[in-house]
Amino acid sequence: DIQMTQSPSTLSASVGDRVTITCRASQNINRWLAWYQQKQGKAPRLLIQQGYILQGGVPSRFSGSGSGTEFTLTISSLQPDDFATYYCQHYNDYPLTFGQGTRLEIK
Amino acid sequence: EVQLVESGGDLVQPGGSLRLSCAASGFTFNKHTMIWVRQTPGKGLEWVSSIDGRGDSTSYPDSVRGRFTISRDNSKSTLFLQMDSLRDEDTAIFYCAKSDCETIGCKLIDYWGQGTLVTVSS
Numbered sequence: 001d002i003q004m005t006q007s008p009s010t011l012s013a014s015v016g017d018r019v020t021i022t023c024r025a026s027q028n029i030n031r032w033l034a035w036y037q038q039k040q041g042k043a044p045r046l047l048i049q050q051g052y053i054l055q056g057g058v059p060s061r062f063s064g065s066g067s068g069t070e071f072t073l074t075i076s077s078l079q080p081d082d083f084a085t086y087y088c089q090h091y092n093d094y095p096l097t098f099g100q101g102t103r104l105e106i107k
Numbered sequence: 108e109v110q111l112v113e114s115g116g117d118l119v120q121p122g123g124s125l126r127l128s129c130a131a132s133g134f135t136f137n138k139h140t141m142i143w144v145r146q147t148p149g150k151g152l153e154w155v156s157s158i159d160g161r162g163d164s165t166s167y168p169d170s171v172r173g174r175f176t177i178s179r180d181n182s183k184s185t186l187f188l189q190m191d192s193l194r195d196e197d198t199a200i201f202y203c204a205k206s207d208c209e210t211i212g213c214k215l216i217d218y219w220g221q222g223t224l225v226t227v228s229s
Binding site for chain 2: 001032034036042043044045046049055087089091093094095096097098099100101
């Protein structure tokens with residue numbers, strides 16, 4: 001199975017900050033990487049697919065990059081609505097696996 | 108608007124069975140692979156099963172294969188998860204999710220339901 005490792009596990013930041021979350025796959029997944037945002041008590045929401053393609057309705061302050069085994073999610077200027085938990089997930093093959101999550105909290 | 112509404116979560120004893128349902132609307136149900144994902148505080152998000160649009164192909168991780176069965180009724184736009192031989196570690200919120208296309212190879216999850224809680228405990 002492909003292991004997905006996110007870092008950091010928790011990130012403290014302020015409104016307006018630029019933040020980056022890293023996701024590493026244990027083997028090559030090409031660009032088959034999704035990023036999700038989950039708020040407390042809610043379902044995850046797809047933000048980015050194929051490592052870099054922003055879903056419709058997702059603010060342009062979100063961006064993704066990477067391929068192969070290393071990927072990043074960047075939020076260019078944090079807004080109050082962005083404080084949530086972020087997960088990466090590969091969809092290169094079955095079994096699908098997720099990172100353990102990065103909790104983005106207000107400093 | 109895509110809507111996925113899960114139901115059937117409950118408290119069940121170890122070794123027991125439970126059937127989850129997911130009512131889908133807002134898209135052409137039989138044109139999309141459907142997926143179950145579960146979430147626990149300890150293990151995070153875990154993929155549970157997938158079924159293609161026609162219901163011909165399924166896939167499971169080792170942790171549930173042989174105990175869980177995914178199925179669908181395209182005439183009613185409803186997805187099911189039959190869970191047998193339940194264990195304490197199956198306790199989780201179970202999410203119904205939609206993929207972006209029809210075949211079993213379609214593995215991107217683009218919409219999630221709100222989840223239903225399954226608790227396995229004596």
